[in-house]
Amino acid sequence: MTGTPPDKPDRFGDEVVPGKCPDDRITILSTRLLANDWGVLTRYTLSYRRRSGTTQVFTRETYDRGDGAAILLYDDERQVVLLTRQFRFPAYVTGHREDLIEVCGGLLDHDDPATAMRREVGEEMGVEIGEITPIGCYYMSPGSVTERIHFFTGAYRPGMRIGPGGGLEGEGEEIDVMEVAFPEALRMIGDGRILDAKTILLLQHAAIKGLLSVRGAGR
Numbered sequence: 001m002t003g004t005p006p007d008k009p010d011r012f013g014d015e016v017v018p019g020k021c022p023d024d025r026i027t028i029l030s031t032r033l034l035a036n037d038w039g040v041l042t043r044y045t046l047s048y049r050r051r052s053g054t055t056q057v058f059t060r061e062t063y064d065r066g067d068g069a070a071i072l073l074y075d076d077e078r079q080v081v082l083l084t085r086q087f088r089f090p091a092y093v094t095g096h097r098e099d100l101i102e103v104c105g106g107l108l109d110h111d112d113p114a115t116a117m118r119r120e121v122g123e124e125m126g127v128e129i130g131e132i133t134p135i136g137c138y139y140m141s142p143g144s145v146t147e148r149i150h151f152f153t154g155a156y157r158p159g160m161r162i163g164p165g166g167g168l169e170g171e172g173e174e175i176d177v178m179e180v181a182f183p184e185a186l187r188m189i190g191d192g193r194i195l196d197a198k199t200i201l202l203l204q205h206a207a208i209k210g211l212l213s214v215r216g217a218g219r
Ligand SMILES: Nc1nc2c(ncn2[C@@H]2O[C@H](COP(=O)(O)OP(=O)(O)O[C@H]3O[C@H](CO)[C@@H](O)[C@H](O)[C@@H]3O)[C@@H](O)[C@H]2O)c(=O)[nH]1
Pocket: 001, 002, 003, 038, 065, 068, 069, 070, 104, 105, 106, 107, 108, 120, 149, 168, 171, 172, 173, 198
C-alpha cells in the first residue's frame, strides 16, 4: 500500500459509541482515544451483563489499522508457491532476528478486498494475477486488534511475472520474492522457518483442498 494511514473506526458504523449498542448485554459507558496515528488505539469502558444476570464494568483497548488481504499464489503445474521474505519490526522487538517468510498481503487502504489484493500482488510480487478465489475473512487477533483479513488463493504461471516486485522502497519495503516447492513450504511450517499465521493458514488450506500435492512433505 501507499504510506497513507488505514481506515479509521467510523468504518464500523455508529453503534460503537457511548449508550448505543445493538447487543443488549453491552452498554458502552465511555470511550477515550489513546492514540490516533498510524493506527487508532481506543480505550472503551463498558458494562457487560453476564449470563447469570449480574453486570460487570471493565475496560477494553482496541487497536485499529483497518482490514487486510492475503493471498497464496500457486503454480499447480510446477507444484510451487510464491512467498515473500521481509524485515518485520514488530517481530524484531519480540527478539526475532530473521526476516519473516509470508504470503503476499497488505492493508486494504480504502479499496475493496479483491482490488487491494491485485494491487499488493503487483507491488510486492511483480505478478499480474488473473482470477483470484476468496476463501473467507477472519479475525487474526480478536482480543485486541480489530483487523480482519480477507484470504484468497490465485493460480499463477511464470509468464505472469511482469516485474521484480519487492514493494515500495519509499515506504521502507524491501521484499524478496521466493518461489518454493510446495512440500518444502509445508516442511518450513514444521521446522519453524515459517512463523506467520496467515501464511500457515493458506498453505494448510492448499493442502487440505488438494490445490497442490503434499507428496514429499513428510509427516
Ligand atoms: N508510517 C508508517 N508506516 C507504516 C507503519 N507500519 C507499517 N507501515 C508501512 O505501511 C505499509 C504497509 O504495507 P502493506 O503491504 O499494506 O501491509 P503489510 O505491512 O504487508 O501487512 C499488513 O497487512 C497484513 C494483511 O495481510 C497483516 O497481516 C499485517 O499485520 C499488516 O497489517 C508498509 O510500507 C509499511 O512499512 C507505521 O507505523 N508508520
